[in-house]
Amino acid sequence: MSRSKVELKSNIIDGLEKMPMTTHGVSRFVNCHYNTAKNRLEELKEDEVVEKDGDKWKMLK
Numbered sequence: 775m776s777r778s779k780v781e782l783k784s785n786i787i788d789g790l791e792k793m794p795m796t797t798h799g800v801s802r803f804v805n806c807h808y809n810t811a812k813n814r815l816e817e818l819k820e821d822e823v824v825e826k827d828g829d830k831w832k833m834l835k
Contacts, residue, residue, distance in 0.1 A: 798811075
């Protein structure tokens, strides 16, 4: 059974609060496909929750 977008976004935020990660790192942290992680990160970027700094994603302060 797949997880909801909300649950994945919550898990991504939990991970990025600890340290900045690449898209690949996020996908491994939340245990999902790379493209799924990329899509959720882009949605969080549109919601102004995270930003991409070089090749890593981090939380906006």
